[in-house]
Amino acid sequence: MGENKNTYIIELREIEKEYYGNKVLKGVSLAVKPGEIHALVGENGAGKSTLMNIIFGMPVIFSTGGFTGEILFEGRPVEIKSPKDAMELGIGMVHQEFMLLPGFTITENIKLNREILKDNVASRIFGPKLKTLDVAAMRKDAKKALNELGMNVDEWLPVAGLPVGYMQFVEIAREIDKKNVKLLIFDEPTAVLAESEAEKLLDAMKMLAAKGIGILFITHRLNEVLAVADNITVLRDGEKVGSMRKEEASVEKMAQMMVGRKIERVEKSKGRVEKSSEVILSIRNLYVDMPGEEVKGVNLDVYKGEILGIGGLAGQGKIGIANGIMGLYRAKGEVYKNGKKIELNNPRKAMENGLAFVSEDRRGVNLMLDESIELNIAIGAMQVKGMFLKPLLGLNWIKLLDERKVRENALKYIKELDIRCTGPTQKTRQLSGGNQQKVCIAKALVLEPDILFVSEPTRGIDIGAKKLVLDLLVKLNVEKGMTIVMTSSELGELRSICDRIAIVYDGKIEGILSPQDSDTDFGLMMAGEYKSHSKEEAL
Structure with a gap:
């Protein structure tokens, strides 16, 4: 990084983080400039989402012992201890798992905590606490943000029942509507989108970058990285294993860095027998x-x-x-x-x-996120087929959980599917x-x-x-x-x-x-x- 540090919106230096005894980030550094789309790629569990949670001050980071390393925002060291701190700096985040209130309209979700108020007779007499929502002004702002994303949808529709693709654009519209946004984090924004919607989203990202907003883009779709990213950082097992400019990148190169092995994109012939017409x-x-x-x-x-x-x-x-x-x-x-x-x-x-x-x-x-991996794997077969149960003292009408069989079953699937975990008793939420x-x-x-x-x-x-x-x-x-x-x-x-x-x-x-x-x-x-x-x- 030979350039002046003030040319970066955000700089991460030697970030380290542990969860439940596992080191998930090991000295990761990266920097994003204004107007740059910086892609962050890596296998599941590589540490991408943890890094984003640190930048956005998510509570899960601080309830599990915090992190070490330094964050600089516009050249100044900062402590981001809550999402509120992040938003005040000008950081916005679009999540993979939606953060929308289903009972509210699209407009209300876009303007949440930034509602526009207007005077009325009561507020003029008794003070500003009695101001009412300026629904027309809020709808106008929401419509403008939706239009920027090419979304032709009624801004007063409730979010509940919207297709997931629409929800993703509502999340992005909410961030676009914020006046001071300088850095936008997109966490797998196209994961739930069809190909045509994903293209619209990538166009919207380029439009935002052209306005000088820095973008950190986490995705598993490597073709999207090639389509929009200016720079790419690759994580593997919590470490930065490489970074490259768009001109140097290819799908094969990124995939190989991510997984540490060559991945063939060529469709393999399955060599299966002719299918039955039954x-x-x-x-x-x-x-x-x-x-x-x-x-x-x-x-x-x-x-x-x-x-x-x-x-x-x-x-x-x-x-x-x-x-x-x-x-x-x-x-x-x-x-x-x-x-x-x-x-x-x-x-x-x-x-x-x-x-x-x-x-x-x-x-x-x-x-069941708060239950163990082994119980989650066994529960369906237990309820439907009576598997993993054993009679109590030979009485078939009283059954107990056969913990040994549940454990053996879990170990088999953990190995077969390469489930990355600390063991079969780990909570699925983790x-x-x-x-x-x-x-x-x-x-x-x-x-x-x-x-x-x-x-x-x-x-x-x-x-x-x-x-x-x-x-x-x-x-x-x-x-x-x-x-x-x-x-x-x-x-x-x-x-x-x-x-x-x-x-x-x-x-x-x-x-x-x-x-x-x-x-x-x-x-x-x-x-x-x-x-x-x-x-x-x-x-």
């Missing part, structure tokens, strides 16, 4: 009332032994299909497995019939996002299902863990003959492992493509224009 799951006229992901009459057959992909843009209903079949949202229609009708709106019945589900909402649905996701997959696999539904299985997971998860799905499919239905916003991932891909548009199946079909066909189908385009060609 229908294992038949879905007819399925409607699912899932806010933001409504399903409006889906008809779909799943063949035994295939990996079927379900893709589509955010908000079109792809997420709703598995959630409806597994009974997490109100559904109507008919679902048959091997010709036998499965009762809808009953998660237990779905699991008893050989279906298992890894939800896209790992924190809300899949995990794991990084990607490792929590691996616990969710283990929990589903213990049920030994015939059909495994996985929804956004690599969301928020680093490139190495993504490959592990995708390879694992292929392995389950090849070696155990498990039928897999994978819903994902990552079209590239669907094309890399699926036999067929069903594209959802406006709550229905727009069509089914082969992974080898053209980008144009996929693009037209996702935009809902495939059928009309085909008709034009026929004419």
